[in-house]
Amino acid sequence: MSLDHELDAALTAARAAAGVIDALYRRNLEITVKADRSPVTEADVRAEEAIREVLAKRFPGYGFYGEETGQSGMQAESVWLVDPIDGTKSFVRDCPFFSTQIALLRGGELVLGVSSAPAYGELAWAARGAGAFLDGERIRVSTVAAIGDAIVSTGNLKSLARSAPRWARYGELATRVSRIRGYGDFVHYHLLARGALDAVIESDVNILDIAALTVIVREAGGVFTDLDGRDVGLATTSVLAANAPLHALLAPLFAP
DSSP, X not given: OOHHHHHHHHHHHHHHHHXXXXXXXXXXXXXXXXXXXXXXXXHHHHHHHHHHHHHHHHOTTSEEEETTTEEEOTTSSEEEEEEEXXXXXXXXXXXXXXXXXXXXXXXXXXXXXXXXXXXXXXXXXXXXXXXXXXTTEEEOOOOOOOGGGOEEEEOOOHHHHHOHHHHHHHHHHHTTSSEEEOOOHHHHHHHHHTTSSOEXXXXXXXXXXXXXXXXXXXXXXXXXXXXXXXXOOTTXXXXXXXXXXXXXXXXXXXXX
C-alpha cells in the first residue's frame, strides 16, 4: 500500500477528529479519571471513534492501538497508533496545548505521522522518505551545532528527577545551553522540526504521545531516540530528540 494513500487517510481522520474536538472544546465536559489517574472526556472518546471509523473503512486489515479503545489486531503488519487528544489535562482547562496524534507502525518501524493541533492552529505531517511539513510548508531542523548555542525544551521530567546521576547531569547541561524552556506536548516537537529550537528532553511519555512526532522530527532531518539512545518502539518512555550534531553531543550525557 502506498504511503500517499495512508497519509491521506490519516489526514482525513485527523480532520474528522478536529471537527469533534472543536465542537466540544470549552464546553465544561464531564471528566472521568482512568485507572492510571489520567483524565478522559467525551471529546477523547468521540474523537477516537471518528478516527477509527475513517481508518478502519479504508484499511480494514490494519491493527489499531488507541488511547481510549485499546489494542486490536496488533499482530498485523501495519498498525495505527492513535491518541485522539494528547494533552487532555490542557483540553479540560481550556489551554490550547493539546493535539491529535496518528502514526502508522509497519513491520515494527514508524513510517507515517500526523500531528493535528486544531485549537493551536497547526497541522504537521510526514511520511518516510517524503519529508516533513507544517501547514503545507516543508520544514527542517536547525543547524545549531554547539551546546552553548542551543535552545533546549523539556517535558515531563519526573523519573529523570528521581535519578540522582541523570538529574545532576541535566542540571549541569542547563548551565551550558543558551536557553531552557518547557513547551511540552506537541508544541516543542513542532518547534524542533521547524528549527525554532534545537533539542527536546522528556523522561515520562507514552508511545502514543510521540509516535507521529518521531516520524515528523526524523523527516525534518532530526534524530529521535530515548534517553538511553535506543530506537523508538512501543515500550519507549523517554525522549532525546535533536538535530544530528547536537544529539551526538547530548546522548553521552544521559547514557546509562
